[in-house]
Amino acid sequence: MLRWMVGGLIVLAALGPSTPARAASRQKECADACAPLVTACGTTCGVFGFQEKSCRRAVLRRCRKEGVAACTTPTTTIRRSVTTTTRTTSTTTSTLPPMGDDCRRPFPLVLGTNSGDTSFASDSAGASCIPGPDTLDQVWTFTAPASGTLTLTVTTDWDAVLHVRTTCDDSGTEVACEDKFGGGTPEVRDVAVTAGTTYFVWVDAYNSDAYGSYSLTAQLQ
Numbered sequence: 001m002l003r004w005m006v007g008g009l010i011v012l013a014a015l016g017p018s019t020p021a022r023a024a025s026r027q028k029e030c031a032d033a034c035a036p037l038v039t040a041c042g043t044t045c046g047v048f049g050f051q052e053k054s055c056r057r058a059v060l061r062r063c064r065k066e067g068v069a070a071c072t073t074p075t076t077t078i079r080r081s082v083t084t085t086t087r088t089t090s091t092t093t094s095t096l097p098p099m100g101d102d103c104r105r106p107f108p109l110v111l112g113t114n115s116g117d118t119s120f121a122s123d124s125a126g127a128s129c130i131p132g133p134d135t136l137d138q139v140w141t142f143t144a145p146a147s148g149t150l151t152l153t154v155t156t157d158w159d160a161v162l163h164v165r166t167t168c169d170d171s172g173t174e175v176a177c178e179d180k181f182g183g184g185t186p187e188v189r190d191v192a193v194t195a196g197t198t199y200f201v202w203v204d205a206y207n208s209d210a211y212g213s214y215s216l217t218a219q220l221q
């Protein structure tokens, strides 16, 4: 009899607090353990209030179901929740391309030496002396401080093309297109410029296999 009573006490002790108490305890544990992830929801979803709430709920729901380890070692579901909102934010904030990639953000061309790299650029322009598509390019903008001759020189070890427009996104305004040599020999082009007029200088490629770093020098006489 005594052995049964002791056994019963051991079983009751193993069961622990009653169910509502355990639920409250689990909620507190989850709130503590998941605080960094919930904060991440606010950071990554800040401009999307509704996503911030659903993100927080998803984190805490998973924790209550699987235990605090779900927050200390994030699992696939939680990662997906946070990653999805991160991607949305990223898409919103990355509407602008990298500098020089297209007409939205041309590099400012200075007199003297400029340098760039088309390895990760996109194909934003064609030109009259470029025969095919998929030619990676970067664009520079230059407003002539005086009328004269602008001498442009692009030096590469790949087959570059140099072309110039007066309206960045209008190929009909092309005023020069230079492609005399393959890689290793600089392309040089003189362009007559008018004081106050803005020109867009493209460092482009002869074909899709041509890309890389370059130097672009500009001299005005």
Ligand SMILES: [Ca+2]
Residues within 6 Å of the ligand: 123, 124, 125, 126, 134, 135, 136, 137, 204, 205
């Ligand atoms: Ca191109």
